[in-house]
Amino acid sequence: MAHGLTHLEELEAEAIHILRETAASFERPVLMYSIGKDSTVLLELALKAFAPGRLPFPVLHIDTTWKFREMIAFRDATAARLGLDLRVHTNREGLAQGISPITHGSKVHTDVMKTVALRQALSAGRYDAAIGGARRDEEKSRAKERIFSFRDANHRWDPKGQRPEFWSLYNPRVHPGESMRVFPLSNWTELDVWLYIWKLGLPVVDLYLARERPVVERNGTLIMVDDDRLPLKPGERIERRRVRFRTLGCYPLSGAIESDADTLEKVIEEMLLARTSERQGRLIDHDQSGSMEEKKREGYF
Amino acid sequence: MTLPTFTAGEDLRGWLDRYDRLQLLRVLTCGNVDDGKSTLIGRLLHDTGRIYEDHLKALEADSRVHGTTGGGLDLALVVDGLKAEREQGITIDVAWRYFTTARRAFIIADCPGHEQYTRNMATGASHCQLAISLIDARSGVTTQTRRHATIAAMLGIRHVVAAVNKMDLVGWSEPRFREIEAEFQGFCARLGIEHAVALPVSALTGEGVVRRSGAMPWFSGPALLELLEGVELPGPGDADPFRMPVQVVLRPSLDFRGFAGQVTSGDVRVGDRVRIMPRGTEARVARIVRPDAFGGDLERAHAPQSVVLCLDREVDCSRGDVIACFGGASDMRVGRRIVADLVWMVDAPLVAGQSLLCRVGTRITPARVLRVIHRLKVDTLAHEAAESMALNDIGRVELECEEPVAFDPYRVSRGTGAIVLIDRLSNATAAAGMIRTGDPSERGAHWDDQALDTVSSPVSGVSAAERDARWSQRPCCILLHGPPNTGKTESAFALERALWDLGHDAVVLDGQGMRSGLSKDLGFESGDRSENLRRAAEVARLLMGQGRIVIMSFVAPQDDVRERARALLGPDRCIFVHASEGFDIARIVMELASRGLIGRRTSA
Numbered sequence: 001m002a003h004g005l006t007h008l009e010e011l012e013a014e015a016i017h018i019l020r021e022t023a024a025s026f027e028r029p030v031l032m033y034s035i036g037k038d039s040t041v042l043l044e045l046a047l048k049a050f051a052p053g054r055l056p057f058p059v060l061h062i063d064t065t066w067k068f069r070e071m072i073a074f075r076d077a078t079a080a081r082l083g084l085d086l087r088v089h090t091n092r093e094g095l096a097q098g099i100s101p102i103t104h105g106s107k108v109h110t111d112v113m114k115t116v117a118l119r120q121a122l123s124a125g126r127y128d129a130a131i132g133g134a135r136r137d138e139e140k141s142r143a144k145e146r147i148f149s150f151r152d153a154n155h156r157w158d159p160k161g162q163r164p165e166f167w168s169l170y171n172p173r174v175h176p177g178e179s180m181r182v183f184p185l186s187n188w189t190e191l192d193v194w195l196y197i198w199k200l201g202l203p204v205v206d207l208y209l210a211r212e213r214p215v216v217e218r219n220g221t222l223i224m225v226d227d228d229r230l231p232l233k234p235g236e237r238i239e240r241r242r243v244r245f246r247t248l249g250c251y252p253l254s255g256a257i258e259s260d261a262d263t264l265e266k267v268i269e270e271m272l273l274a275r276t277s278e279r280q281g282r283l284i285d286h287d288q289s290g291s292m293e294e295k296k297r298e299g300y301f
Numbered sequence: 302m303t304l305p306t307f308t309a310g311e312d313l314r315g316w317l318d319r320y321d322r323l324q325l326l327r328v329l330t331c332g333n334v335d336d337g338k339s340t341l342i343g344r345l346l347h348d349t350g351r352i353y354e355d356h357l358k359a360l361e362a363d364s365r366v367h368g369t370t371g372g373g374l375d376l377a378l379v380v381d382g383l384k385a386e387r388e389q390g391i392t393i394d395v396a397w398r399y400f401t402t403a404r405r406a407f408i409i410a411d412c413p414g415h416e417q418y419t420r421n422m423a424t425g426a427s428h429c430q431l432a433i434s435l436i437d438a439r440s441g442v443t444t445q446t447r448r449h450a451t452i453a454a455m456l457g458i459r460h461v462v463a464a465v466n467k468m469d470l471v472g473w474s475e476p477r478f479r480e481i482e483a484e485f486q487g488f489c490a491r492l493g494i495e496h497a498v499a500l501p502v503s504a505l506t507g508e509g510v511v512r513r514s515g516a517m518p519w520f521s522g523p524a525l526l527e528l529l530e531g532v533e534l535p536g537p538g539d540a541d542p543f544r545m546p547v548q549v550v551l552r553p554s555l556d557f558r559g560f561a562g563q564v565t566s567g568d569v570r571v572g573d574r575v576r577i578m579p580r581g582t583e584a585r586v587a588r589i590v591r592p593d594a595f596g597g598d599l600e601r602a603h604a605p606q607s608v609v610l611c612l613d614r615e616v617d618c619s620r621g622d623v624i625a626c627f628g629g630a631s632d633m634r635v636g637r638r639i640v641a642d643l644v645w646m647v648d649a650p651l652v653a654g655q656s657l658l659c660r661v662g663t664r665i666t667p668a669r670v671l672r673v674i675h676r677l678k679v680d681t682l683a684h685e686a687a688e689s690m691a692l693n694d695i696g697r698v699e700l701e702c703e704e705p706v707a708f709d710p711y712r713v714s715r716g717t718g719a720i721v722l723i724d725r726l727s728n729a730t731a732a733a734g735m736i737r738t739g740d741p742s743e744r745g746a747h748w749d750d751q752a753l754d755t756v757s758s759p760v761s762g763v764s765a766a767e768r769d770a771r772w773s774q775r776p777c778c779i780l781l782h783g784p785p786n787t788g789k790t791e792s793a794f795a796l797e798r799a800l801w802d803l804g805h806d807a808v809v810l811d812g813q814g815m816r817s818g819l820s821k822d823l824g825f826e827s828g829d830r831s832e833n834l835r836r837a838a839e840v841a842r843l844l845m846g847q848g849r850i851v852i853m854s855f856v857a858p859q860d861d862v863r864e865r866a867r868a869l870l871g872p873d874r875c876i877f878v879h880a881s882e883g884f885d886i887a888r889i890v891m892e893l894a895s896r897g898l899i900g901r902r903t904s905a
């Protein structure tokens with residue numbers, strides 16, 4: 001415990017500082033909201049940073065149309081409860097071409113419906129700063145990223161040429177068309193995020209808690225059958241199992257884990273004893289080693 | 302026991318509480334390319350069980366493809382996460398890793414060793430409190446080892462651990478280790494690094510990293526992790542001056558106007574007097590609003606909290622300003638000129654006349670380089686005269702900002718003493734800088750300004766012992782202070798007379814006398830009073846350097862300013878008497894004698 005602040009209080013103070021820097025330094029910032037646990041914390045911190053004032057920027061969700069239904073319901077309820085200026089963007093061309101994780105696989109789907117969609121939304125909104133909830137402990141290329149991470153006019157990340165970043169004296173300068181990705185939760189770990197949610201009693205999507213859910217087992221991964229768009233392969237059958245999710249995304253790409261953790265406390269306990277990483281259930285990370293970096297270079301969050 | 306700190310069935314609330322209160326240590330690795338920094342961090346994480354099973358599986362596969370260890374686990378790949386890094390087997394940019402043991406939480410910044418990426422190493426160092434300097438036991442201390450140690454020292458890192466690595470390749474040789482240890486510690490001493498220790502390790506085999514080494518029974522010190530867990534960090538000082546750079550002004554309704562920022566130093570309470578810098582406008586803190594939508598107010602805010610301050614009156618205050626404590630020795634400096642130590646980080650050289658953007662706190666202002674004062678030769682630490690600074694050079698420059706800025710020397714307050722220079726055309730971050738002082742020729746210098754070390758103090762041909770033998774006295778200072786017309790001056794001269802009659806040699810420095818000459822440019826504001834006493838104390842210091850007893854008579858109303866004078870002159874050589882105690886000459890003489898400051902030296 002440094003300076004009489006606890007670990008979480010120190011992380012909170014840093015994140016609030018970053019959020020205020022962003023609001024003050026950019027003309028059109030936007031907060032990326034992905035509905036998951038990290039977004040939940042990010043949103044809470046953003047509200048705190050400007051209280052008793054209102055959130056000085058809109059909130060953007062990139063909807064691939066393949067999110068769990070519960071996520072979308074949670075998103076809309078949250079926006080209504082907090083009075084957010086929520087904007088939702090879907091890649092219409094991708095949708096018209098019928099791009100789906102089922103027919104095109106995770107790589108194409110992610111590229112078109114997430115990365116391209118994000119670039120479209122950022123350009124259309126002329127946002128010069130996009131605030132995201134990514135953490136450095138999530139993945140090895142994220143561990144390398146700055147808090148204020150520069151993007152060129154094509155939204156590309158240049159991992160070999162990042163701006164140095166000293167103390168908390170961020171360099172927010174960008175030319176027209178260029179932009180910044182800002183990561184207030186950079187120094188948080190998965191544990192910190194859960195502990196913060198637990199301590200403050202923040203609401204999260206119920207999918208994080210273990211419940212009986214309809215799943216199929218595919219290549220050793222449990223996929224939840226969230227609607228009737230998931231065709232069953234020969235030999236597959238839907239079973240009801242007690243499962244939960246460590247990360248949330250598009251349902252056909254999110255692996256569930258079998259678990260009895262039906263409260264936040266139990267989720268945290270399970271995580272503390274876990275021997276595998278949170279992204280293990282994410283099918284999109286497994287396309288190839290280094291694939292996250294590739295995606296990020298293309299503009300993915 | 303350092304391994305998993307949570308056991309199934311344990312009480313979660315209790316565990317959380319312990320976790321939340323762990324002291325955080327921010328550590329970086331540095332040193333020459335290929336000396337084993339990344340391997341060491343990979344080893345640390347691996348041997349403490351901090352690598353998830355799926356990551357370990359990926360690591361095994363990666364090691365076969367990219368590994369530099371002949372197919373065995375290449376632990377550098379745990380942190381070298383970029384494609385280009387894995388292909389080339391080097392680190393390009395900092396990797397941030399987080400882990401906790403039962404005793405401490407760590408943030409580790411694994412930095413690149415290659416000279417080309419010095420800027421990234423400096424990025425890591427600016428966030429850290431301790432540096433692990435890796436040294437390949439075969440090649441020993443190199444230029445790059447020295448460059449990194451120099452940057453770490455400039456950034457204020459007080460703890461450096463030399464991990465003398467690859468001991469397996471030098472037959473675990475103690476003489477080789479001792480040789481490197483001595484050279485490294487000698488260099489650190491010259492950099493003014495207070496805590497420099499060396500440990501022998503092998504990142505490849507794990508000897509000396511998490512566990513003490515069986516292969517080096519001659520080494521009785523701790524393993525690296527033990528050492529990191531035990532390092533003692535200074536807490537924030539009670540005397541740290543309050544500083545809060547204003548980030549945004551919150552104005553949600555007509556009757557609320559709050560200044561949002563993160564306290565970078567010190568603390569503030571409701572009711573405290575503050576100044577809005579650089580204008581110096583006075584106000585009092587009316588409310589400290591907690592950053593929650595509905596949370597109540599705070600009575601006190603301290604570093605590094607993010608808060609919102611409301612002031613008791615309508616003052617001009619906006620982003621870029623600093624809300625600072627009021628007056629005395631801890632006033633911020635205000636001026637357009639700044640002398641700073643820089644690390645230059647872009648290809649095009651820095652030259653006099655160049656125009657850049659300078660970020661201090663939350664203010665970004667155009668600034669011009671007036672001159673390069675010197676460049677540092679990292680091998681010898683010699684200052685060389687220079688007209689310019691090239692990529693990765695370290696040197697000192699004088700800058701002139703377009704508008705007056707408020708700042709502190711970096712040593713006193715990092716949040717308001719650090720600067721970043723930005724290229725105006727490319728927007729590249731061109732330099733990190735540490736402020737030493739303002740314009741040395743400007744009126745109103747400051748207690749914390751450092752001398753420009755181009756001047757060296759001349760040494761007298763008369764020794765302290767000779768003076769002592771002649772005058773039977775040790776240099777010291779008596780300060781008589783209190784309101785005007787309380788007999789300070791009169792008593793000062795009476796004391797001089799008394800000491801003279803006893804055969805001693807004393808000099809009187811009187812406040813009025815100072816103001817008629819040396820300080821005639823100063824007024825009676827708190828900052829000017831502070832400066833007047835500072836000048837007197839500096840004169841006293843010079844006189845004491847030549848064996849004199851100095852009697853000062855000053856109003857000196859500010860406690861903190863008197864304490865600065867006492868610290869400057871040496872607390873055991875100062876006697877401060879306030880008017881309310883009465884100026885009893887005989888008692889002061891007795892006190893001087895009983896403290897051994899006058900009279901024959903009885904024995905050495």
Ligand SMILES: Nc1nc2c(ncn2[C@@H]2O[C@H](COP(=O)(O)OP(=O)(O)OP(=O)(O)O)[C@@H](O)[C@H]2O)c(=O)[nH]1
Pocket residue numbers: 332333334335336337338339340341369370375377390391392393412413414415435466467468469470502503504505506
């Ligand atoms: N024999 C031996 N080899 C080692 C040891 N530590 C590291 N190495 C090897 O030294 C090489 C360089 O190691 P890295 O950890 O990548 O070095 P680094 O200091 O991180 O290099 P940069 O980050 O590029 O500056 C690798 O091939 C390691 O396997 C050691 O203790 N003994």
Ligand SMILES: [Mg+2]
Pocket residue numbers: 338339340377381391392412413414
């Ligand atoms: Mg390395």
